[in-house]
Amino acid sequence: MNSGVWEEVGCAKLWNEWCRTTDTVHLSPTDAFCVFYHLKSNPSVLLCQCSCYVAEDQQYQWLDKVFGSCPRKNMQVTVLTCRHVTDYKTAESTSSLHSPFLKALKTENFKEPPCCSLLEQPNIVHDLPAAVLSYCQVWKIPAILYLCYTDVMKLDLITVGAFKPVLSSRSLKGLVKNIPQSTEILKKLMTTNEIQSNIYT
Amino acid sequence: MFVPCGDSVPDLAGFTFLMPAVSVGNVGQLAIDLIISTLNMCKIGYFYTDCLVPMVGNNPYATAEENSTELSINAEVYSLPSKKLVALQLRSIFIKYKSKPFCEKLLSWVKSSNCAKVIVLSSSHSYHRNDLQLRSTPFRYLLTPFLQKTVQNKIKSLNWEEMEKSPCIPEVDDSEFCIRIPGGGITKTLYDEGCSKEIPMVVLLKFVSEGDNIPDALGLVEYLNEWLQIIKPCLQCDDPTASALQWKMPSSWRLLFGSGLPPALF
Numbered sequence: 001m002n003s004g005v006w007e008e009v010g011c012a013k014l015w016n017e018w019c020r021t022t023d024t025v026h027l028s029p030t031d032a033f034c035v036f037y038h039l040k041s042n043p044s045v046l047l048c049q050c051s052c053y054v055a056e057d058q059q060y061q062w063l064d065k066v067f068g069s070c071p072r073k074n075m076q077v078t079v080l081t082c083r084h085v086t087d088y089k090t091a092e093s094t095s096s097l098h099s100p101f102l103k104a105l106k107t108e109n110f111k112e113p114p115c116c117s118l119l120e121q122p123n124i125v126h127d128l129p130a131a132v133l134s135y136c137q138v139w140k141i142p143a144i145l146y147l148c149y150t151d152v153m154k155l156d157l158i159t160v161g162a163f164k165p166v167l168s169s170r171s172l173k174g175l176v177k178n179i180p181q182s183t184e185i186l187k188k189l190m191t192t193n194e195i196q197s198n199i200y201t
Numbered sequence: 202m203f204v205p206c207g208d209s210v211p212d213l214a215g216f217t218f219l220m221p222a223v224s225v226g227n228v229g230q231l232a233i234d235l236i237i238s239t240l241n242m243c244k245i246g247y248f249y250t251d252c253l254v255p256m257v258g259n260n261p262y263a264t265a266e267e268n269s270t271e272l273s274i275n276a277e278v279y280s281l282p283s284k285k286l287v288a289l290q291l292r293s294i295f296i297k298y299k300s301k302p303f304c305e306k307l308l309s310w311v312k313s314s315n316c317a318k319v320i321v322l323s324s325s326h327s328y329h330r331n332d333l334q335l336r337s338t339p340f341r342y343l344l345t346p347f348l349q350k351t352v353q354n355k356i357k358s359l360n361w362e363e364m365e366k367s368p369c370i371p372e373v374d375d376s377e378f379c380i381r382i383p384g385g386g387i388t389k390t391l392y393d394e395g396c397s398k399e400i401p402m403v404v405l406l407k408f409v410s411e412g413d414n415i416p417d418a419l420g421l422v423e424y425l426n427e428w429l430q431i432i433k434p435c436l437q438c439d440d441p442t443a444s445a446l447q448w449k450m451p452s453s454w455r456l457l458f459g460s461g462l463p464p465a466l467f
Contacts, residue, residue, distance in 0.1 A: 057296045060251035089456045093463035105257055107272055118270055121453045124258035124292075131255035134274040138204050138249045145257075
């Protein structure tokens with residue numbers, strides 16, 4: 001989002017037990033929003049920032065509201081998400097894995113080569129990313145999910161950095177400028193977050 | 202709703218519809234996995250619904266690199282036209298209050314597809330058995346009244362045990378008796394819905410406990426196979442201790458009990 005001019009075009013407000021507020025009427029953006037932006041220079045490019053948890057009994061309605069109004073033809077979807085590395089099943093011990101690492105899942109109609117290896121069986125994905133991918137698979141929409149397995153519980157530079165290969169993918173590289181400087185840009189974005197979350201000063 | 206993989210809706214008239222109930226030990230689902238994997242059934246569509254928790258993963262029946270990258274979702278339909286079999290696999294749990302609507306929508310679709318009969322593979326808590334059940338075979342069956350006479354007679358000739366009725370309210374002495382399937386998930390709802398929609402349905406279940414339920418799934422498919430004969434016994438096996446029937450476990454059954462252990466543990 002740092003690379004272009006994005007304009008907010010809508011939001012999906014929802015409340016569930018995971019939200020950090022009990023006031024269901026006056027929801028603030030950080031509590032219970034999924035905000036939608038479009039790129040001013042190319043309004044057919046939409047971005048959704050989901051900063052809340054969409055519960056399992058809300059996912060279908062969320063999809064219906066969001067995708068129901070989008071034309072399915074010529075649409076392509078990319079989902080970025082994270083999971084803790086202990087969720088990843090492998091014959092080796094998870095302590096021997098070099099996290100963070102990226103895995104992908106794509107629908108049948110997604111023809112581009114993914115930026116990383118595909119998620120092997122018996123691993124599966126739940127929650128909103130799974131709901132989005134299921135919708136796209138059933139309705140034959142090209143979609144790809146990039147899943148970063150990380151061993152930290154809060155956002156850090158290394159975990160976000162794991163997504164860098166995705167920025168060079170055919171679908172996204174037109175949206176990102178200054179890829180070699182992305183580490184510096186990320187550091188600036190991250191530092192602001194860390195200062196805010198430090199409770200020990 | 203059913204959404205086909207291809208452009209046209211497949212004709213399921215006269216097919217036998219197999220499905221699992223999400224029940225104790227996931228035995229029904231494991232059994233359906235064995236059937237789809239062994240018979241190499243083809244995916245023909247999705248049962249897209251808001252009643253099940255969403256999940257996705259790569260092809261659980263992959264046998265090679267080439268077929269390992271097909272995406273699978275939580276409810277998919279497979280078929281084997283040569284044996285007129287169609288199987289629904291459910292891979293996640295029901296969302297609260299949605300199990301009855303699911304049963305209604307599913308059986309409406311099955312009825313409108315003119316399937317010959319529905320077979321539900323399920324399980325029930327073994328600790329709920331009474332003394333007689335403890336001493337008998339762990340397999341039970343239930344039939345709706347709308348099955349063809351030939352099918353009813355065939356099942357009766359196998360000398361199977363029908364699921365017994367038990368007190369509706371166990372604590373009350375003069376309680377009425379009814380069919381109860383504790384731990385059976387949607388089994389009872391499907392059975393009741395099958396009766397009210399006049400669907401020819403057979404429920405096959407095994408009394409199980411949670412744990413490594415692969416042997417229970419193998420038992421349940423062999424029980425089904427006594428009747429349907431979907432695979433023939435292997436008469437030329439070299440290993441005399443191996444099961445006479447060659448059921449193929451899918452590749453997704455790896456790591457059922459978690460990842461590898463850290464060497465430092467030992």
